[in-house]
Amino acid sequence: MDDLYRENILDHYKNPRNYGELEGATHHYHDTNPLCGDEITMFLLVGESGRIDDVHFTGRGCAISQASASLLTERIKGKTLDEVKGIDKEAVLEDLGITLSPARVKCALLSLKTLKAAAWGLTAWPGEEAKQAAE
Amino acid sequence: MAVTARATGSAATLDVARIRQDFPVLSQTVHGKPLVWLDSASTSQKPRQVLEAMRVVYEEHNANIHRGVYEFSERTTAAFEDARAAVARFINAPSPREVIFVRNATEGLNLVAYAWGRDNLRKGDRVVTTVLEHHSSFVPWQQLAQDVGAELVVVDIDDDGRLRLDQMRAELEKGAKVLAITHTSNGLGVIDPVKEVVGWAKRAGATTIVDAAQSAPHMRVDVQDIGCDFIAFSGHKMLGPVGSGVVWGRAALLERMRPFLYGGDMISRVSIERSDWNELPWKFEAGTSAYVDAIGLGAAVRYLEEVGIDAIHRHEVALVAHLLPPLLAEDGVTVFGPHDTRDRVGVVSFDVKGIHPHDMATLLDREGIAVRAGHHCNNPLMTRLGVSATTRASTYLYNTNEEMDALVAAVRKAKKVFGL
Ligand SMILES: Cc1ncc(COP(=O)(O)O)c(C=O)c1O
Numbered sequence: 154m155d156d157l158y159r160e161n162i163l164d165h166y167k168n169p170r171n172y173g174e175l176e177g178a179t180h181h182y183h184d185t186n187p188l189c190g191d192e193i194t195m196f197l198l199v200g201e202s203g204r205i206d207d208v209h210f211t212g213r214g215c216a217i218s219q220a221s222a223s224l225l226t227e228r229i230k231g232k233t234l235d236e237v238k239g240i241d242k243e244a245v246l247e248d249l250g251i252t253l254s255p256a257r258v259k260c261a262l263l264s265l266k267t268l269k270a271a272a273w274g275l276t277a278w279p280g281e282e283a284k285q286a287a288e
Numbered sequence: 289m290a291v292t293a294r295a296t297g298s299a300a301t302l303d304v305a306r307i308r309q310d311f312p313v314l315s316q317t318v319h320g321k322p323l324v325w326l327d328s329a330s331t332s333q334k335p336r337q338v339l340e341a342m343r344v345v346y347e348e349h350n351a352n353i354h355r356g357v358y359e360f361s362e363r364t365t366a367a368f369e370d371a372r373a374a375v376a377r378f379i380n381a382p383s384p385r386e387v388i389f390v391r392n393a394t395e396g397l398n399l400v401a402y403a404w405g406r407d408n409l410r411k412g413d414r415v416v417t418t419v420l421e422h423h424s425s426f427v428p429w430q431q432l433a434q435d436v437g438a439e440l441v442v443v444d445i446d447d448d449g450r451l452r453l454d455q456m457r458a459e460l461e462k463g464a465k466v467l468a469i470t471h472t473s474n475g476l477g478v479i480d481p482v483k484e485v486v487g488w489a490k491r492a493g494a495t496t497i498v499d500a501a502q503s504a505p506h507m508r509v510d511v512q513d514i515g516c517d518f519i520a521f522s523g524h525k526m527l528g529p530v531g532s533g534v535v536w537g538r539a540a541l542l543e544r545m546r547p548f549l550y551g552g553d554m555i556s557r558v559s560i561e562r563s564d565w566n567e568l569p570w571k572f573e574a575g576t577s578a579y580v581d582a583i584g585l586g587a588a589v590r591y592l593e594e595v596g597i598d599a600i601h602r603h604e605v606a607l608v609a610h611l612l613p614p615l616l617a618e619d620g621v622t623v624f625g626p627h628d629t630r631d632r633v634g635v636v637s638f639d640v641k642g643i644h645p646h647d648m649a650t651l652l653d654r655e656g657i658a659v660r661a662g663h664h665c666n667n668p669l670m671t672r673l674g675v676s677a678t679t680r681a682s683t684y685l686y687n688t689n690e691e692m693d694a695l696v697a698a699v700r701k702a703k704k705v706f707g708l
Contacts, residue, residue, distance in 0.1 A: 157650065158705050167707075189646050189662055190676025213676070215644035216706075260646060 157251050158216065165220035170227055175209035180234075182271035186263050191218040193267045203233050210267075215260050217253065222264035224248045229268070237272040240265060302595065302603045308686050310335035310591075321656030324691045329474050329502060329635050329682030330660050331524045334588075338527055341587035345580045353579045354553060354570070368579045371586025372569070378589045379500075379519070380510040381536050385568040388535045388542075389582045393501035394424035396520030396535030397468075399572065400497050401428035403548040404518075404541065405466070408495070411437035413465035416494070418443045418451055419672050420473040420480070423665040425499040429468050438465070445672065449476040449625035457488050464494040471503035471519075475666040475680070476625030477608070477635030479503070486516045495541070501525060505592075505684070506633045507601040517541055527592065528585035531578040542568050549574035600685045604634035607683045611636060611692040618699060620708060624673055634683030637664075640699060642708050645679040651702040652679075657695055 175181075175196035183194040191214030198207040208226045212219055225245060229237055245265050246253070253261055308314050311333045316323045325333055345367065351360035353368050369384070376384040390396045405428070409415070415429050419442055433440040441464075443456045460467070467489035472479045486496045496516040500509050504519075505526035511519055518541075523532030537545075547554055547565055551574035557564045565571045592600065609629050615621055620641035626632060640648060649661035660680045663670045670676060681695055 157654075158647070163706060190670075191646075192676075215646040217647070257646070257650065 157253075159251065162216060162220040162249065162251070165223040166216040169210075169219060169223040171207075171209050171223070172211065173209055174211060175207060178209070180271040180274065182267050182275055182277075184263060184267040184270065186214070186218070186259055189215065189260065191215060191260055191263050193218065193222050193264050195222075195264070195267045195271045197234075197268075197271055199234060205229055205232055205234070205237070210264070212264075214263075217249070217257055217260040218263050221245055221249055221261045222267075225264045225268060234272045238269060240269075301606075302599055302685060304603070304686060304688055307335075307595065310337065311686055312336065314686060318656040318658070319654050321654075324655075324657040324687075324694055326681040326683065326687065326691070326695065327658045327660050328505075328684035328687075329525070329664075329680065331530070332505060332527050332684055333686065334527055334529065334584075335591055337591050338529065338584045338587045342529060342580050342584045345583055350580075352576055364579060364583075367583045367586075368577070371583045371589075374586040374589045375534055376536075378509075378593065379504065379534075379536060380512050382512065383539060386536055386539050386542065388537070388569045388572045389577055389585075390520075390533045390535055390572075391531055391578060392524065392533040393499065393520045393522040394533075396533055397424050397497065397499060398428050399535050399548040400518045400520070400537070401432050403545045403572070404495065404537075405429070405432045407546060409433070409436050409438050409465060413438040414441055414459075414463055415439065415466040415468065416441045416443065416456070416459050416464045416489070417468040418456075418470065418480070419445055419668050420451065420475065420478070420666075421468065421470050421668070422474055422499060422501065423667065424501075425468055425470055425497075426668065429466065442668065445476075445478075445669075448627075449473070450478050450631075451480050451485075453481070453485070456485055460485075460488040460492045460494070462492075464489060464492045467494045467496045468499070469497070470499040470501075471509065471514075472506070472633050472635075473625070473666075473669070474502045474635065475637055475664045475669045475678070477632045477637070477682075478625055479507070479631040479633060481631070482516065483514050486514055490515065502633065502635070506597075506604060508597050511536055523581065523585035523588060526585075526588055528588035529581045532581035532585035534585075535572075539568060542572070547571055547574065551575045553577070595685060601633070603685060604683045604687075605629050605632065607687055607689065607692055608632065608634055608636060610689045611681070611695065614693075614696045615699070618696070618703075620703065621699070624675075624678055634687070635680060636682070637678040637680045639675060639678055640703060640708075643702060643706050645677040647706075648679045648699070648702055651705060652695070652698050655694065655698040655701065657691075657698055659695075 178196035180197040193212040200206040349363040353365040500521040504521040524530040554574040624637040645661035
């Protein structure tokens with residue numbers, strides 16, 4: 154039963170890298186998986202050079218969703234937004250290094266979905282930006 | 289129909305080994321381990337007797353009901369109406385005319401909200417419900433209340449997870465047009481004292497709807513004793529096939545209501561200018577009913593009656609009594625809902641600190657144990673408990689103490705995997 158929850162994943166779950174809000178972030182996005190309540194917020198700081206100088210995330214949820222977010226932040230530091238937009242789900246699943254059932258793949262990919270929305274410059278679900286700003 | 293297990297006398301315990309022989313799926317293995325089915329609150333497994341009743345229709349006399357004058361249609365129609373009579377007896381309905389076959393509890397509860405609610409709920413009316421409701425008992429009234437400008441009052445639970453009866457009584461005394469209440473909570477396993485609450489609601493002049501999706505499969509539900517106006521439940525949670533469900537209502541109310549769906553079978557006469565509705569219960573059964581599923585539900589109800597619904601309830605309470613002490617003794621475990629066995633059914637929702645319910649359910653699955661992780665279509669309750677999800681083990685007549693032990697052992701193993 155341990156193949157799914159291998160050392161690497163549990164380590165990223167218990168000691169998430171780049172965890173916490175990011176002061177002065179140029180891009181951020183929050184998303185949830187309504188089925189299981191997993192939550193991720195991604196914060197990006199894109200510098201003059203157009204590269205991601207810093208990335209943070211906050212969130213709560215299962216080990217798979219949180220470890221995948223932590224791994225993703227490590228993968229994208231120093232990359233351009235265009236490079237981030239090009240990351241596919243196989244890359245994320247490969248970083249996790251485990252085979253997931255379809256239900257759990259959703260947990261693993263929440264971080265990528267959130268990251269891409271941030272990279273595309275979204276701040277809220279399209280049409281709800283004003284509501285978000287007012288809060 | 290031969291049922292292999294039978295409880296005799298009031299103190300009888302179930303012959304679970306024999307019951308299990310009626311459920312072919314229970315001998316499956318998962319990840320090389322014997323299947324431990326602890327997700328019956330989501331859907332129950334089916335005994336051969338139910339599958340057989342459905343096979344007989346399909347293989348021996350399948351025909352649409354209420355339509356043909358030939359032999360097959362008459363036989364199938366008779367079997368369908370027999371199933372209705374069996375369900376009526378099971379819930380002690382005054383008449384089978386009041387038993388309407390629908391697809392599931394959700395459809396039944398929506399039928400009431402649409403066909404009764406839309407014509408009766410007015411601006412300023414109060415709809416009283418509880419934080420324990422499943423979304424299918426809650427959302428239809430929430431939406432209708434918003435549409436017409438009625439007030440939605442949501443009664444809280446105490447720290448044990450039991451309904452705040454003081455608050456319920458006070459709210460009903462202020463006046464209510466509707467009471468929508470679950471009989472037992474699918475999230476916490478507590479039984480609401482619906483008879484008492486319905487009594488208060490009646491005094492306030494309210495129409496009362498009881499969600500029996502989690503009670504009808506597991507304990508005696510007597511609509512005349514409860515005194516409510518409507519109840520709904522799903523066949524698939526009580527050994528019947530998916531696609532079978534029931535809404536029961538008082539004839540006097542059903543007769544005054546407009547139909548929910550229009551179409552074939554529910555009509556007595558149609559001209560270009562007008563339509564007249566069929567009699568009860570067919571007025572509410574538009575189109576071709578899932579008649580084979582309803583016949584399967586009839587077989588399920590007979591199975592439950594032969595085993596004995598009170599014996600089933602006692603058996604499940606005993607399983608909870610066996611499970612709770614070792615589970616509660618485990619470091620880091622929180623059990624939501626009461627920690628005793630008074631007024632409860634076989635639903636145990638828990639959390640283990642440091643392990644998200646989804647991870648727990650995945651690790652239990654590796655041990656062959658099927659439990660549900662998530663919000664159980666109970667968002668208001670999860671918010672009240674301050675969690676986003678729980679792990680829920682739920683029992684039925686075919687579960688054993690050994691399976692409860694297996695669950696506790698697997699929880700311990702999961703903690704080890706997470707280094708806890
Ligand atoms: C208390 C309660 N009400 C209603 C329902 C809805 O049942 P169905 O999905 O079969 O319509 C459920 C199912 O989980 C339930 O537990």
